[in-house]
Amino acid sequence: MFLHIDPADELAIYDQIVRQLKFAIAAGVLRPGELVPSVRETARQLAVNPNTVARAFRELQTEQVLHTVRGTGLAVTEDAPERCRRDRKELIRHRVRGALREACRSRLSVDEIRNMVHSELQRVENGEPD
Amino acid sequence: MFLHIDPADELAIYDQIVRQLKFAIAAGVLRPGELVPSVRETARQLAVNPNTVARAFRELQTEQVLHTVRGTGLAVTEDAPERCRRDRKELIRHRVRGALREACRSRLSVDEIRNMVHSELQRVENGEPD
Amino acid sequence: MFLHIDPADELAIYDQIVRQLKFAIAAGVLRPGELVPSVRETARQLAVNPNTVARAFRELQTEQVLHTVRGTGLAVTEDAPERCRRDRKELIRHRVRGALREACRSRLSVDEIRNMVHSELQRVENGEPD
């Protein structure tokens, strides 16, 4: 299973599911044509409300990342990987930009920002926890 | 006036006020002992409800950044600057960390992350818009 | 239901709610992980405005006594009992100290203070009314 929910994350649960599924497709873990686990099964494994999973999958259908296969389930679309790779970069870029814009607004000096970014980048590379 | 509300910001209005006031204190624009503009006056200038401003100020009181001077108004506490400078850094660090953690989860390569961060850092330094 | 509002109490309604909830947790009536009654339900039962209850609960969140379970409600945190027991004692101590300090300032003799405290202590033990 490539999904996991972090209840502490400020992101909505359905959004965590959406993103992680996109990331999995972008990374090639899930390939075009493959079926994703059913809403019920996913909800059970993540221990979340089925409505939440359904909402995530609905959103992915609207974005044409998933499509229904009648009587069978939901499958990854042909051009999902391309779409997801594009999205992935934009999502991250948007978040990075937001963080840096706030750093700027707070009047931290550019050097302070640089140092902070570098130290945090190292933490992340090393997989250090909070 | 050092406050302005950005309706497009996803942050709650009261939280925008809280942060900007802290930033102003951290930057020395507002000094210990000074009175902040009254709730009503601030609400008028920002064109928001007085309750919203009151909530922001109340929060700043529980964080001991402001304290009431009875019948007079709200004043900046003696050690607010230190507190605010500390808070500012932690706030930014938390946000940067969140952005980088998501980048990591997205399975972007470290190089891609690095490049993105650097290009965004330059944008911010140059004050380029969205 | 472990909450009740005393309109005669000089304490603000939201503060009565805060304290009673803390006392209930300190006493083990409400245990970690349990959901507290919803804002709307509590407001209905106490016949006060939901905003007032929400304010009380919000305060308990900033004190880390409650935490939100998204879309579900507010739950008692793991270390709330310890926190509440500590708070309870400090709250009472502060109030007792205030009373005795005023007694002292009033230039009542120590013996008079002693006697008064003892007689009041007995009243309270016996549950006598005002």
Next chain:
Amino acid sequence: MFLHIDPADELAIYDQIVRQLKFAIAAGVLRPGELVPSVRETARQLAVNPNTVARAFRELQTEQVLHTVRGTGLAVTEDAPERCRRDRKELIRHRVRGALREACRSRLSVDEIRNMVHSELQRVENGEPD
């Protein structure tokens, strides 16, 4: 000067003045017939708003502790000492009772309350600060 204002006290300034004046009369520091300092002079010495002092004195007149001496000022009434001694005890008793009632409501055991009261009583006797 027998008056001093504690800005940290939760009691209103005018009430602090009222009580301390009563306490001074109860203790015989101020005697019947004596003039109290003028509103202006008192306000100057305490560094508070003259309105606040005026309110305190007005209240003391209503309670017949002070009375106006035309063209001269405010004087302590004949039976003020008796009145003030009675008031003093009731004020203190009320406050002590309030503290103990809250202690009781908090479900602290009687022994815990006893211990706390005794330790605080000693602190006060020794004039220890907060």
Next chain:
DNA sequence: GTGGTCTAGACCACC
């Protein structure tokens, strides 16, 4: 004039 409390009712996102 100031802040503090409370009510009433609306709208939102999330589960």
Next chain:
DNA sequence: GTGGTCTAGACCACG
């Protein structure tokens, strides 16, 4: 259903 935010407007005590 849940909590969170915001608006509107009232009332209070204090200085």
